[in-house]
Amino acid sequence: MNAPALPAHATPSGLTCCSTAQGLSTSQDRLWGSLMDLARIGATPAGGVCRLALTDLDAQGRALVTGWLREAGCSLQTDAIGNVFAIRPGTDPKARPVAMGSHIDTQPTGGRFDGNYGVLAGLEVIRTLNDAGIATKHPVAVAIWTNEEGTRFQPVMMGSGVYAGAFSLEHCLAQKDGEGITVQAALESIGAAGSDAAPEFDAYFEAHIEQGPVLENSNKVIGVVEGALGQRWFDVTIEGQDAHAGPTPIDLRHDALLAAAELTVAVREVAQSHPDYARGTVGRLIVSPNSRNVIPGRIDMSIDLRNARAQTLDAMTAAVKTRAEAIAARHGVRIAFEQTAHFPPCAFDDQLKAFIQAQAIAQGYTHMTLASGAGHDAVYVARRCPTAMIFVPCERGISHNEIENADPAHLHAGATVMLHAVLDRARRQP
């Protein structure tokens, strides 16, 4: 699905070049400095960050970043779920903002870049426009979405989900953390509850570390994200017959773990034999009774199937179930599937992707197309306006981990490509 690389002189539809902008670059050091300053709030001894949504640390992080955005000339709006929208005015009072953004809450043992990069790259784009004295037709905005990680409060991607209408505001405000504190109470206690209406965007860009190994492994700097994979999650139970390992010949067994093993292999084979970024994972598997010399009678396992196309995801699901039926018949066991989650695939906007790809080439960065295997705020925002994502490599693909790391030059590259893609969109004729 790699789109062919555009030649360096190509001008995607809608791109208005100007000599001022063409050589414009974000500041690598300033961007890195902002990231490191924000990473101090909730810093962990192991080099990561623990800044859970709607905690006092989150409030400190919001204060730091919104302070920077205000200093950069943005007006600030906050909606009822605590999403913050910092808007740099455009020249056309009727034009909607071209937005960037992500989240600044983290996992309990999170890293310095997940989410934070998308917000601070947006800040860096605005600072760069300010320094160069560039006015845009459309306003340029930065969004900070509330509670993307979903660690303290579920559901995940809460703020962008409310923005997109995936969840109702009331439902989310009533959610409780482990201590019984509601989202509403937590928002109020840190002063993050607002009353502004969330703005409509002309477009939304989200820069993010890849959180996977594809760019690093392919030696590419810029990832043009095709979309986010659809997901189907299943809880699978296999019921066989417990029996002693010694006295029970192989042919008389109903070995639930053996069936699970064959199903695990089948999940991989199905993923390998389907196109469209197919992924299949067994991450959780519980053996009963789990004793060395007892043939297992029961398995509880998960199956996670992902694909960029809904039709292919359905075909994978059918293929796995067909394989499971054959395995069940072969071993005389029962295999039952329960679907526990379904996220449809999300394809990002073709024009925004073309801007990103063209600017990666124009700025001299290696690039490739790839899929986002995980969810991001952009997946929800895409339901409301044209949206695209820019990935940059992270070290060994590791994320949601205190050792999460990224190369300052790669972060700078992603911000610079976003700068120019935003200019492509924000300056274009309506």
Added chain:
Amino acid sequence: MNAPALPAHATPSGLTCCSTAQGLSTSQDRLWGSLMDLARIGATPAGGVCRLALTDLDAQGRALVTGWLREAGCSLQTDAIGNVFAIRPGTDPKARPVAMGSHIDTQPTGGRFDGNYGVLAGLEVIRTLNDAGIATKHPVAVAIWTNEEGTRFQPVMMGSGVYAGAFSLEHCLAQKDGEGITVQAALESIGAAGSDAAPEFDAYFEAHIEQGPVLENSNKVIGVVEGALGQRWFDVTIEGQDAHAGPTPIDLRHDALLAAAELTVAVREVAQSHPDYARGTVGRLIVSPNSRNVIPGRIDMSIDLRNARAQTLDAMTAAVKTRAEAIAARHGVRIAFEQTAHFPPCAFDDQLKAFIQAQAIAQGYTHMTLASGAGHDAVYVARRCPTAMIFVPCERGISHNEIENADPAHLHAGATVMLHAVLDRARRQP
């Protein structure tokens, strides 16, 4: 490995037929009654028995059974590990006893037949000889081995292991239960410690429920046990790389669970492709971190390989390790094997097996040869004298379970075959 069935008129070498013995049969009702009487001591609400070794309940069981044996005219001896030997005198003062036996301790959620059947079938043989007024050249004995189950005190098969010299008496006496009570103290507290020397046997027969499904599945009543399978147990660790299921393409994974699944399938394939009662089991498997959307980075699993021949067991071990090396290379994971136990195979005595087979035919019972997949006291006793086992079916092969069950007619058949096999041996010319 099935020996051909002997024709009904065949007389195995050493068999001395006499008209009195030829039609002799044990009493099905008396045997069943003894089993049910003993099962009342430690009876569980679910219909099983909990009578752990060297507890007060074990003492009550010993008192009941030794009382019966004394009433049957046996002299009683007890050795220092608490093994009981009940001896019915023979006509030749120099002849060694032909012994029968097993154990009367049970699992915590044990059944009514495991062990108990071998002891009470021995008692039933002696009662039958008494009723028929049959004298034998050799004494006929019943052995009750201490602590076969190994639940309260390890090692398992303690009494027969000490008898065979597999463990030293001192080592076993010093073993402690979960409360710190030694075997020595437990023996003394229930009055089960003796000072008699254990007798040398001419031969040893052990009748036992199969604890597996082979006889029932083959619709046979008598199992002529070829021997006990050798066992090699391994702890296997697989180290891959944790990663998020979404962002990590199939080809860039180091999925420890997928490697474990392939190894589990390989264990079965190796067992299926080797002769000599080959068995291979993965009973225990622990996934880390065991989260639905994380590719597992580490697996801890067991592999249990069994075979009737040491050479074939070694070949199976080599084959599994070769398969593991290929799996490790394919997935970029590390697989390490640690052998945690090794029990060599035990072949039972050819002449005793021929007696059993011939008497199964002579008494009109269906029979087959099979292997014991689990350990039994007979496996240790076989190190000291000619030994054989007689299996009878148990319902659905279930044992070590309170629902363990057996057909009174099958139990009677096994005791009657043992009666005649003992007579074959005890009457023979030295």
